[in-house]
Amino acid sequence: MKFDLEYLEKLANIVYENDLSEITLEDETKAVCFKREKQMPQTFIPSVMPATATSQVISTQQKTTEERKETSAGHKGKPIKAPMVGTFYSAPSPDDAPFVKVGDSISIGQVVCIIEAMKLMNEIEADVSGKITEICVQNGDSIEFGQVLMYVE
Numbered sequence: 103m104k105f106d107l108e109y110l111e112k113l114a115n116i117v118y119e120n121d122l123s124e125i126t127l128e129d130e131t132k133a134v135c136f137k138r139e140k141q142m143p144q145t146f147i148p149s150v151m152p153a154t155a156t157s158q159v160i161s162t163q164q165k166t167t168e169e170r171k172e173t174s175a176g177h178k179g180k181p182i183k184a185p186m187v188g189t190f191y192s193a194p195s196p197d198d199a200p201f202v203k204v205g206d207s208i209s210i211g212q213v214v215c216i217i218e219a220m221k222l223m224n225e226i227e228a229d230v231s232g233k234i235t236e237i238c239v240q241n242g243d244s245i246e247f248g249q250v251l252m253y254v255e
Contacts, residue, residue: 189243
């Protein structure tokens with residue numbers, strides 16, 4: 103059997119065109135094997151992390167600039183932003199009182215709301231302490247990543 107370049111190219115095309123994973127030809131003295139590794143389709147596997155582990159990475163200077171813009175736009179205090187896309191809930195259940203109201207004092211780590219994302223309820227904890235000056239979303243609203251939920255002074 104003669105293994106010239108033209109013959110080998112034909113074999114490679116046969117492997118490709120017929121979606122084969124491997125073909126081997128051999129005679130008494132020679133062997134040639136074409137292997138084609140099929141790529142696995144890339145799948146998106148979402149991961150849900152606790153809200154406290156999810157945070158935007160913003161330099162201190164950028165964060166200060168953003169806070170100045172928000173304060174100059176008529177808002178008082180530091181924003182608590184949504185760490186994920188989902189549905190905002192102000193209380194643990196429809197019959198319960200809200201976690202926080204305007205005027206309430208909160209501390210770092212206190213649960214201020216729940217965001218439902220992919221059928222999982224994620225408790226959102228405050229990353230600042232102070233007094234709630236404004237709640238920017240209503241119970242049941244769809245929210246985006248980074249959207250301001252409330253302001254704390």
